[in-house]
Amino acid sequence: MAYLQNGNFEEQPNPKYLKKTKLVGKFALPKWEINGLVEYVSGGPQPGGMFFPVTHGIHAVRLGNEASISQTIKVKQGQLYALILGASRTCAQDEVLRISVPPQTGDVPLQTLYSLNGDVIAWGFKATSNVVKVTFHNPGVQEDPACGPLLDAIAIREFYPPMPTRGNET
Structure with a gap:
């Protein structure tokens, strides 16, 4: 398993691209669009009494309404992969994380958890070319535009297709 480039978000943006916590500009977050x-x-206690669970390092990203982050990565065509990441809800409303590697897309509902670690999500895909664009998107339109999934520690793992066991080739 390996992090995507700046998958743990510890490579900080240039301060000129930050307006408080908001990233300004398509390429404000290093290695991401x-x-x-x-x-x-x-991570940790926030103004207003909230707590952001960031378990892998110090920093994470939060996706507001209709917001997304994406990265183009090299893979092996036809190979199976899993994207593994930490994701947390930041508000009491239902939150969904849409993960896509065209032509495949999936919506992952984020649960209310009673721990500080958030969810660990694994989402699989089959590479249709040697270069793919991985996108994490908040499709929801919540009452509070500051609500949205908190993402941290995005990694990828290559898998090999299972082979039939001996005597079970049919």
């Missing part, structure tokens, strides 16, 4: 309201946050 952003779209919409994406915040660069630190």
Whole structure:
């Protein structure tokens, strides 16, 4: 398993691209392309009494309404992969994380957890070319535009197709 480039978000953006926690500019987050309201946050207690669970390092990103982050990565065509990441809800409303590697897309509902670690999500895909664009998107439109999934520690793992066991080739 290996992190995507800056998959743990510890490579910080240039301060000129930050307006408080909001990232300003399509390429404000190093190694990522952003779209919409994406915040660069630190884990722990937040103003207003919230707590952001960031278990792998100090920093994470939060996707506002209709916001996304994406990265183009090299893979092996036809090979199976899993994207593994930490994701947490930041508000009491239902939150969904849409993960896509065209032509495949999936929506992952984020649960209310009673721990500080958030969810660990694994999402699989089959590479249709040697270069793919991985996108994490918040499709929801919540009452509070500051609500949205908190993402941390995005990694990828290559898998090999299972082979039939001896005597079970049919």
